Amino acid sequence: MSQKPENVNLDIENIEAMVNAIVETEKETYQDEWSFARECFPRSDFPWDVLPHGIDASLKQLARSCATSPLSLPGAAMTILSSTIGRKIDVSPKRSWKEPLIFWMVDIRESGEGKTHAARKLCNVLYDAQRQADKEYAERCEEEQAKPPKERKPVPRPKGFYTTSLTLEGLNHELSGHPTGGIVGVFDELSSFISGQNQYKSKGSDRESWLCLWDGKSARIIRAAASVSITGSRVNLFGGTQPKVWKQIFSSDKGIYLDDGTVFRFLPVYGGGGYCPLTDESWSEENQKAWEDTLLFALKWAGNQEETKSIVFDQEARNALTDWRNDLYADMDRLPEPIRGFIPKTISYAIRFSGILHCLEYFSIRTEPAPVIPVKTVQQGIRTATFYMGQTVDAMKALLHDEPHHVGRIPDEQALRLASALERLRPDTDNDRLAVGYIQEAYNADLPPVRQIRTSRAMGGIIRSCGLEVKPGKHNANGKRAVKCLSWNQKTETFLKQSLQCLQSLQSHS
Incomplete structure (x- = not known):
């Protein structure tokens, strides 16, 4: 019974390696192009x-x-x-x-x-x-x-x-x-x-x-x-x-x-x-x-x-x-x-x-x-x-793309108001937590009554829509007992950094 020459197997392996390399290069190029598109055209709020x-x-x-x-x-x-x-x-x-x-x-x-x-x-x-x-x-x-x-x-x-x-x-x-x-x-x-x-x-x-x-x-x-x-x-x-x-x-x-x-x-x-x-x-x-x-x-x-x-x-x-x-x-x-x-x-x-x-x-x-x-x-x-x-x-x-494309909330007026409130409350974090009701009070400050958020559940909805985490269960924080709390973590820091940069940019345009 005849056997395949060893060099045939080597050729097949080389071809497969070359194809895989080409595929990976194309993937990287594709990702680089879309990353560059995002760099040129960032996702932002409308320039009001x-x-x-x-x-x-x-x-x-x-x-x-x-x-x-x-x-x-x-x-x-x-x-x-x-x-x-x-x-x-x-x-x-x-x-x-x-x-x-x-x-x-x-x-x-x-x-x-x-x-x-x-x-x-x-x-x-x-x-x-x-x-x-x-x-x-x-x-x-x-x-x-x-x-x-x-x-x-x-x-x-x-x-x-x-x-x-x-x-x-x-x-x-x-x-x-x-x-x-x-x-x-x-x-x-x-x-x-x-x-x-x-x-x-x-x-x-x-x-x-x-x-x-x-x-x-x-x-x-x-x-x-x-x-x-x-x-x-x-x-x-x-x-x-x-x-x-x-x-x-x-x-x-x-x-x-x-x-x-x-x-x-x-x-x-x-x-x-x-x-x-x-x-x-x-x-x-x-x-x-x-x-x-x-x-x-x-x-x-x-x-x-x-x-x-x-x-x-x-x-x-x-x-x-x-x-x-x-x-x-x-x-x-x-x-x-x-x-x-x-x-x-x-x-x-x-x-x-x-x-x-x-x-x-x-x-x-x-x-x-x-x-x-x-x-x-x-x-x-x-x-x-x-x-x-x-x-x-x-x-x-x-x-x-085949998969659903999900986008985060843009830094709009509501998100920027939340970011400003959280930055003011930074010193008040309690074991890396802030009571949602406590955030609500800061968020509503200086807002006319018709625009104020009236329930902590609605405030929690705004917080989650900005990609931030509300801890499971109820906790004690900021002088409030058994309440829902924001988890102050890296997501919060990233949100604040991006939002405050956006706010500075808007102020410079103004």
Whole structure:
């Protein structure tokens, strides 16, 4: 019986070793790329100081009144405001480059975490305007119907302010004769937008047309019955979805929504809101008015504009954008391939954010926007775009990985207040414990009664949502007997270090 030569076994072992080495190298490269993406785009709170003071206070209070995270509300607000302006403003960093005010936002959180209610409240002005426009249209139709047939005149369609369903055919019908081309799609479930793209087609896709519309370009769709042309539209949209559905949406059709760039046009907010207790606080009349009067002024201003107004960057602002853009592109090959596709759109969004923040600043004081955007506003636009890229890193990890992608709570206002309270209480630790009720008292200090946490159980929920540990059982600490206690350990120290660094950074920006 013949035997295998020994060198054959050695060759097989060498090949296996080489394959294993290649696999390990690829794993390390993959991990290094994602680590670099996180380094470039850290996960952080929204940069609230980019908003006018009355607007940021309004959005934060609205979120608290609905017991939800405020993280997605600035995006929803900017999307809604952009829809009121439509094509009456575009943003031009240089003569040959113009960006439309178009934003596509998605809030990715689990069911029951409050994605819908607060964002819908921001649309109240649009809801009222639509009801009034539809009422006037119905009245005019009745007036014409009462006339003899030969004297009747066609009644123009009412202006559309928002929609909860989007198809190209419907959009063409809705925007025919629209004075600004601006409309906002408001979706409780964003997947309905994706699935609705092919509602009237048995084959093919409308994706290319939607990509054109995101760019502010015209789209022409040929159907068997008739062609559809859409020109001058400014279709903004925002909506919510769950992490599993987010993955299903953009993994469908063999990942075509990844390959064709559809996903790159979305600005996600991914989880991390944490526990938000319900308090007695309401969205005050003053704060509601700050937002709604801004929106009403924008509607009125846009309605009075005959032509498109280009707002331009000054030279210093142009230099800031150019330097930031070139730095991103210089490192783009070090990023994971799925993240690289977002970089060109992030540049566009930074310009658009600069434009809408510029408009928001002026509309909030009932003034027409100045024709030139200064460098400070462009830096704010860049910071806003960077915030969304930090969210994008997590959203794409959730999309591409088989295992659920869990994120910790961002250092938001509630987490930073807890960190400040814990730092003050550091000398009072009792056998590496702090009574939850004792923390509650420090947390509530200087807060108005309507914002205070009223039970130690609710306080414990905030503590756990920040990744800190509440010891099992009940203990004696801080003069309180048989109570729940925070375990002061390395997690607490890490939380305090990161939170206080964030707080210092926010104070330096302010």
